[in-house]
C-alpha cells in the first residue's frame with residue numbers, strides 16, 4: 001500500500017513558473033515499510049522536497065498525497 005504519492009511536483013522559491021525551477025515534474029511513491037533515501041549534490045533540492053512534504057513550502061504545480 002502506498003503511504004505517499006508525489007506526482008509532477010514543480011517548485012521554485014519565487015513562486016513563478018517563468019523562473020528556472022528547483023524541482024520539475026518530480027514523481028515518486030513510497031510504500032508502507034519501505035525505506036527511501038534522497039541522494040544528490042549540495043543544492044539540488046533534497047531539503048526542499050522535505051519542506052514540501054511537511055507543507056512548509058507549497059508546490060507551484062503537482063500533488064502530494066500522504
Ligand SMILES: Nc1ncnc2c1ncn2[C@@H]1O[C@H](COP(=O)(O)OP(=O)(O)OP(=O)(O)O)[C@@H](O)[C@H]1O
Nearest residue numbers: 012013014022040041042043044045046047048049
Ligand atoms: N529559502 C530559500 N530561498 C531561496 N532559495 C533557496 C531557499 N532555500 C534553498 N534555496 C535554494 O534552493 C536550492 C535547493 O536547496 P536545498 O536546500 O533544497 O538543497 P539540498 O539538496 O538540501 O542541499 P544540501 O545538500 O546542501 O543540504 C539551492 O539552490 C538553494 O540555494
Ligand SMILES: [Mg+2]
Nearest residue numbers: 043046047048
Ligand atoms: Mg539540505
